[in-house]
Amino acid sequence: MRILAVDDDELIRELLLATLEAHGYTDVTLAESGEDALRKIASAGKPFDTFMFDIQMPGMDGIELTQRVRDMPDYRESPVVMITAMNQKDYIDRAFLAGATDYVTKPFDTTELITRIRLADKLQSETRRATVAGQSQRVGKNKPAYADPIAIEEIKGYVSSGVLQNYVMIMKDQKQLSIGAFAIRVPELEKVHAGSSAEEFAYVVTDVAEVISDTLVGSQAFVSYIGGGVFLCVGPRRMLPEAQTIQDQLFTMLNDSDLVYCEEVPTSFSAQVGALSAPKILERRDDLRFLGRAVDNLNMVPKQRQLSPMNSGIGRLDIHAA
Amino acid sequence: MVQGLDADKAAQLNAGLARIRERFVQSLSDRIDAFYELLGDLRDPGSWQDACAEIRASAHKLHGICASVGFSKIGQNAAQVEYLIDGLGPTLRERDIDEVRSLLNLLLDEMEQHLDAA
Numbered sequence: 001m002r003i004l005a006v007d008d009d010e011l012i013r014e015l016l017l018a019t020l021e022a023h024g025y026t027d028v029t030l031a032e033s034g035e036d037a038l039r040k041i042a043s044a045g046k047p048f049d050t051f052m053f054d055i056q057m058p059g060m061d062g063i064e065l066t067q068r069v070r071d072m073p074d075y076r077e078s079p080v081v082m083i084t085a086m087n088q089k090d091y092i093d094r095a096f097l098a099g100a101t102d103y104v105t106k107p108f109d110t111t112e113l114i115t116r117i118r119l120a121d122k123l124q125s126e127t128r129r130a131t132v133a134g135q136s137q138r139v140g141k142n143k144p145a146y147a148d149p150i151a152i153e154e155i156k157g158y159v160s161s162g163v164l165q166n167y168v169m170i171m172k173d174q175k176q177l178s179i180g181a182f183a184i185r186v187p188e189l190e191k192v193h194a195g196s197s198a199e200e201f202a203y204v205v206t207d208v209a210e211v212i213s214d215t216l217v218g219s220q221a222f223v224s225y226i227g228g229g230v231f232l233c234v235g236p237r238r239m240l241p242e243a244q245t246i247q248d249q250l251f252t253m254l255n256d257s258d259l260v261y262c263e264e265v266p267t268s269f270s271a272q273v274g275a276l277s278a279p280k281i282l283e284r285r286d287d288l289r290f291l292g293r294a295v296d297n298l299n300m301v302p303k304q305r306q307l308s309p310m311n312s313g314i315g316r317l318d319i320h321a322a
Numbered sequence: 323m324v325q326g327l328d329a330d331k332a333a334q335l336n337a338g339l340a341r342i343r344e345r346f347v348q349s350l351s352d353r354i355d356a357f358y359e360l361l362g363d364l365r366d367p368g369s370w371q372d373a374c375a376e377i378r379a380s381a382h383k384l385h386g387i388c389a390s391v392g393f394s395k396i397g398q399n400a401a402q403v404e405y406l407i408d409g410l411g412p413t414l415r416e417r418d419i420d421e422v423r424s425l426l427n428l429l430l431d432e433m434e435q436h437l438d439a440a
Contacts, residue, residue, distance in 0.1 A: 011391070023335075
């Protein structure tokens with residue numbers, strides 16, 4: 001695995017190098033600033049596999065560097081692990097919004113660092129597999145099962161399921177226990193999946209994800225599609241809108257054909273919003289059961305009555321009392 | 323024994339960490355001198371903003387590295403200085419600077435103890 005590690009502190013660079021090399025990661029390039037990193041990326045003969053960025057550096061900071069790297073076609077999905085002493089929620093959110101996939105706080109111990117690099121390695125392998133599968137699905141070679149997640153790109157606040165879990169673990173590390181999770185199911189996606197190509201289905205899911213993300217603007221929430229027509233949302237509990245509000249907005253926006261359009265399967269859309277779930281104080285950092293509970297809460301939402309295109313403008317929404 | 327490493331690799335890592343620790347100790351004297359210079363700058367209200375920014379940047383670096391090379395207490399004191407300055411308003415007052423001075427002196431005491439022991 002080719003790693004580019006960027007930190008303005010020489011001792012931290014040496015510490016990273018010593019730790020990585022001892023654990024078998026011998027192809028490591030070091031950079032002392034964001035600008036130096038961009039030069040090294042541009043001149044790299046072979047692309048890097050994983051990045052490790054400090055946040056606070058003179059000149060270009062690690063968050064801007066992450067955005068610049070994400071704009072490069074070769075690195076849209078590469079793991080970017082932030083390694084920083086900035087442990088405030090605001091920095092963590094900004095890093096993930098910029099495209100970071102994980103976050104390690106300094107001072108770090110070497111075991112923790114290597115665990116996160118291995119996770120990044122695993123995430124990279126999974127992403128590559130999903131990308132290859134997605135490409136073959138989009139050209140019609142094989143269609144993903146309805147229950148499977150699909151890759152969605154370039155929506156603000158949207159992250160893959162693996163990155164969402166990393167974000168939650170960091171929040172728990174930082175004792176940010178005021179986060180909550182809830183799930184949204186769009187049942188009509190099943191019909192879209194059954195009646196459309198893989199490519200069309202991916203477009204519709206992307207449209208729906210964008211609508212959900214727009215609905216949550218200002219709430220500092222992250223969204224992920226986990227398959228089966230279900231989207232998982234995580235954010236600070238006090239900032240998340242009421243379930244009723246979300247459902248009302250989703251109903252309007254999902255049925256605006258400028259926002260969500262399915263050419264192959266004419267349908268109206270509805271949304272079920274599950275009750276909020278929160279981590280428990282004594283749960284370990286890697287105990288993510290509250291995300292599962294958020295999805296389980298969807299099962300308590302009454303089944304949606306199917307809306308026909310004829311009455312979709314005034315369709316009924318089932319509201320789940322959280 | 324470092325977790326997850328065979329003896330050779332663990333020895334390699336420990337040797338690397340020892341070298342970094344030694345370099346950190348060697349750097350302490352310069353870091354202390356720089357802090358004293360900044361403490362001097364705090365006497366002039368016209369220099370408060372710049373001096374606090376520099377103190378914060380240096381404290382932030384110490385906070386990031388110290389515990390990893392075995393100097394947790396210096397790192398904790400440095401983090402206190404960093405967080406104090408982060409929490410100051412846009413207009414600095416004499417009382418703010420007194421607090422910065424006070425925490426910076428605690429940090430310097432800790433650094434000097436380690437330098438003396440080295």
